[in-house]
Amino acid sequence: MRSLASLFAIVLLATSVSAFVSIPLTRFQRLGAYLKGLPDADRARASFLKNRASTGATTVPATNLVYVQYTTSVGISSPPTYYNLVVDTGSSNTFCGTGITIPTGETVNVTYGLGYISGIEYLDQVTLAPNLVIINQSIGDALSYADFEGVDGIIGVGPVILTQGTLSPDTNATILTVTNNAVSQGLIYDQVLGIYFAPANNSSDTNGEITYGSIDSSLYEGELTYTPVTKTFPSAYYWGINITSATYGNKIVFLKSTAGIVDTGTTQVLLADDFFDVYRSSIPGATLDKSTGLITIPPSSIPYMQPLNFTIGDTIFSMDVAAQLIPTDQNEAWGGVAGKQYGVVANLGTLSGQGLDFIIGQKFMERYYVVFDADNNCVGFAFMNNTFSKYME
Structure with missing residues (x-):
């Protein structure tokens, strides 16, 4: 997002393991009662999720965000600028303030329990790892947003059906996720996501990994x-x-x-x-x-x-x-x-x-x-x- 300064250390670790790569996930430092209200936020997210529904592989690092959620470093455009995006299996839109390449002619609006983003949908290059570079990925440019303090956006890895209804004027369209496009472009063979999290030892801990395309x-x-x-x-x-x-x-x-x-x-x-x-x-x-x-x-x-x-x-x-x-x-x-x-x-x-x-x-x-x-x-x-x-x- 244009006005959100990244508060995370950028992690660009791409480790080839056989046919896949793992990317670590990191925590970032905050002081004070920054988790106060989190239980209410989790319940609000639960309510929203309930109501809303009427070949290779690459493993990348993931960073725990102050005990609350995991982020991963994602490159946008070419040459890539890296952003820390929340890893979210409960949504499927990817968004980050970019707005530098090909507009699709669609606007995008997504609600996330207590937060939302609204902006313009673009096509751009997305780098998940040096050997996992997706072209023409549809990304939301968040012109307005709420409750995304300390992160640059979200990488949505939920089912693709969750993107339906988020675009306008084509409200019936779905948006291919990064996993969908990685498979269609031959970067990975399977629509599989492996998640490794761990209890944190401190408030900024790169102790997780995400595997795209297989399991580790x-x-x-x-x-x-x-x-x-x-x-x-x-x-x-x-x-x-x-x-x-x-x-x-x-x-x-x-x-x-x-x-x-x-x-x-x-x-x-x-x-x-x-x-x-x-x-x-x-x-x-x-x-x-x-x-x-x-x-x-x-x-x-x-x-x-x-x-x-x-x-x-x-x-x-x-x-x-x-x-x-x-x-x-x-x-x-x-x-x-x-x-x-x-x-x-x-x-x-x-x-x-x-x-x-x-x-x-x-x-x-x-x-x-x-x-x-x-x-x-x-x-x-x-x-x-x-x-x-x-x-x-």
Whole structure:
């Protein structure tokens, strides 16, 4: 965006690994309560997502943006100027303030829960890595925007159907995503995206990787468990899946298969309000803090906390105690109070049974490798070396 100065260190790491390249993802530095209001933002995004729906490979670095979301460095035009774009599987438009090459004659308007962009659609060259240069990629030039502080735009890697209705005057048109074009131009063979996130050690941590066109088996352990994209709407418009059951220790959160989405653009793990109430009430003394929107957990209850288990396919994926807690040195960033213990699991803002009953966000993906496979219409999950890691106070 023209008026948004990039606050990230530009990362241009392109590492060839066999037939693919990985690109790291980085965090950037902020002070103060910059995460305050994030739970409300996640719920607003969840509400928006629900309502909106009526050959090679290349791995690139990803940077965690102050514990909230991941960005990757993307070159626009030729020679490329590099921008830090949010990696978003919950949307499919790519936008950044460029406006330097071929206008398409269309305007573009996209709403993102709490934010929006409005501008002109252009065709330009996009460099995801030195060996992954896409020509004639449709990009939005954001002339006006809201709630995108600290980033230069978004690279949308959700299903292409999400771009329908974002252009004008051709409201029925869809916009080919970077993955679509990379395949059509022979740069990668498969419409597959591998995501590796990890818990951050500091507020600006290049600790993630995105693989375009395949998966990177060095980033996960064991076998991948694949599950088909759900047929339940509105989750079916996104990278939606069914979770067969969920438990907290021996407490049943839900037992029947229910639909939700897997979304890199959501920070927390959100559960339908009735599911969340089961979770919260199972932790003695846990309350929902109105100031932060986060669950607060008494220190005396932490030694007795249990894993939060999700059954996907035939595999149980657990968030252990460490995965459920926000390190206390992040309290200020989340708008919290020193000495309190907050958690990453939150309420969705609506009851279950509406077709989008959970969102598996970044905090889950920091524990499990995730594969988004558009060719086979499925999502895969695998354990990583940091699936079970020690909680850092």
